Amino acid sequence: MKASIIIPAYGRPRLLREALASAAAVQAPDGGYEVIVVNDGSPSVNHRLVRRWWKGDRHHLTYARIEHAGLSAAVNKGLELSTGEYCTILPDDDTVRPNKLVVLSRALDLHPTAAAVYSLPHYFDRRGNDIPTPLVLRRFLLENPVLTWEHVAPDRRIMIHGTSLVYRRKICIDAGGWDTNLDTGEELEFHLRLLKLGHAFRAVDVVTTGYRVHHGCKSLVYRRDRTAMRHYISSKLAALDS
Numbered sequence: 001m002k003a004s005i006i007i008p009a010y011g012r013p014r015l016l017r018e019a020l021a022s023a024a025a026v027q028a029p030d031g032g033y034e035v036i037v038v039n040d041g042s043p044s045v046n047h048r049l050v051r052r053w054w055k056g057d058r059h060h061l062t063y064a065r066i067e068h069a070g071l072s073a074a075v076n077k078g079l080e081l082s083t084g085e086y087c088t089i090l091p092d093d094d095t096v097r098p099n100k101l102v103v104l105s106r107a108l109d110l111h112p113t114a115a116a117v118y119s120l121p122h123y124f125d126r127r128g129n130d131i132p133t134p135l136v137l138r139r140f141l142l143e144n145p146v147l148t149w150e151h152v153a154p155d156r157r158i159m160i161h162g163t164s165l166v167y168r169r170k171i172c173i174d175a176g177g178w179d180t181n182l183d184t185g186e187e188l189e190f191h192l193r194l195l196k197l198g199h200a201f202r203a204v205d206v207v208t209t210g211y212r213v214h215h216g217c218k219s220l221v222y223r224r225d226r227t228a229m230r231h232y233i234s235s236k237l238a239a240l241d242s
Contacts, residue, residue: 002031002085003101004169006078008071009092010040015212017053022095022210024056029105031085034060036078041068072178072186079169079177087169089187094163095210097122104166107204115199116167118147118160121211131213137161138205147201152192156233160201162187163209171199179236185229189236196237 005023009016016037023035035056039045047063054061066077075089086105090096100119107117120138123131140159144151152158175194178186195201 001034001083002029003033003105003166004078004082004084004087005033005035005090005096005101006075006082006087007035007037007090007092008040008074008078009037009045010042010068010071010074011044012092013044013049016045016050016092019090019092019095020050020053021055022097023090024054025098026096026100027098027102029101032060033101034062034082034084036062036064036082038074038077038081039063039065040070040074041066070180070183072180072182075186076177076180079172082169084169086166087172088163088166090163090209093212094121095212096163097208097210099206100208101166103206104204104208107202108166108168111202113200114146114168114202115171115194116165117202117204119164119204119206119208121161121164121209122207123211123213125213133207141203141205145203147195147203149195149198152195156192158188158191160191161209161211162191163211165201182229182232185233189233192233192237193240196240 007019007023026033037050050063062081064077064081066073079087086108088100104117104119108114118141120141121133123133125131137159171194175197178190182189
């Protein structure tokens with residue numbers, strides 16, 4: 001299998017249905033793709049519903065349910081179950097563009113030393129209306145066609161939207177997956193850790209995902225202990241040097 005789309009899901013069946021519809025419309029890269037839905041213990045989602053909502057090849061869909069343990073645990077279960085050479089994380093409130101796997105898989109094929117490739121999101125609100133994508137995201141992409149630890153070490157700021165990446169799955173697994181001790185900043189910590197381990201990300205100037213901005217969006221929720229989260233990430237990165 002060439003690529004895997006991992007969809008961690010919890011408590012948003014209507015949005016999950018839209019995410020699945022977008023995944024079913026993805027153009028298949030050479031070698032094909034699969035979709036792994038991991039239900040993080042939500043009672044509002046089950047195997048029967050997911051199978052009904054899936055409009056793609058039924059052999060390309062895997063459903064799993066875990067006891068509620070958070071986003072990182074669901075992502076890690078998806079990594080464990082997936083079989084693709086490459087993988088991408090699609091939160092259940094976002095969507096994927098049809099071009100994503102073909103374009104970004106090709107970029108990884110062309111750059112065998114890159115751990116991941118990142119691209120751009122399209123922002124929209126809960127009603128589907130367009131929202132201007134922050135210019136800082138494209139500026140960061142254009143300024144960092146190859147992103148390494150040296151680029152981000154001074155301030156550890158990464159202007160990358162996680163759903164816009166495609167990773168080499170083995171590298172994600174070898175790095176230990178997402179940190180289950182974090183309940184916010186998981187994606188940031190994972191990207192910083194990959195870079196600190198010596199991996200590089202390649203940029204592709206193309207829109208590949210849809211990012212839904214809404215009140216339940218995790219990146220907009222107030223981080224009640226932001227200082228402690230950043231301290232934890234810093235201590236984990238420092239441990240990699242020991």
